[in-house]
Amino acid sequence: MIGLDIRVDDLTGPEVARLIGEHLHSMTLHSPPESIHALDLEKLRKPEITFWSVWEGNELLGCGALKELDNQHAEVKSMKTSTAHLRKGVAKLMMEHLIHEAKRRGYVRLSLETGSMAAFEPAKKLYEKYGFTYCAPFADYIEDPNSVFMTKEL
Template identity: 40%
Template structure:
């Protein structure tokens, strides 16, 4: 099993397919006002650094990092296809995204996720993220969780 993570334009066919799968997984659980994921167009417009993770040359996940000045970076559109979870792919992707932010001098990494994403929440907590009040564009929402981690 060989994992390879590479930068990818969010509007590439591979990235679009992964983002569409992510939306298909999330949409049944959340009403429109509780969906905060960026569209492909907004990922590009906001300058999100986007990556695709390959397992033996097959695209199995994606994720991005948006940097907000020197204040913090935020994880965006992190996803691993359900059939490939439990193999450490998400951990490797998260470590890659953390390293990307840290290499740019960012000391705080934040994210927003939905309460139904229990596997993701477990992954983030295992990486040292802790729950925080809503930040930036987010608001109190019983279906939403905001988290952050201090980077060394």
């Protein structure tokens, strides 16, 4: 994917706001409110979260974030590919970036939460491809039939 730019994003641009809005809306279509763990723009601006966006020229293709849980463990958050760019390798590129960055920061574990419903199968397959395995809830999560938890040792 030559010509793509992954950059730390301050979450102030309208394109990012639209993509996060799309992400949050898609969660409401597939998960009950109490099982939605996606973060809005304000929560993504917390100091323990670094948010990246993927661009091709002036077009936003996708995003992803790392939330530091402690100095050895981070969580993948806000993995989202723009609907116009699905199945073009954007999620793969972002996942590789997040894993590389987690290793660079010295984390020994990377974990995530995603939905258990059929709509989340492509995401789960991607995470499995990158070596994530199913695990018990971590951090502040609790058992939830609408969520699955995955982790990867780095």
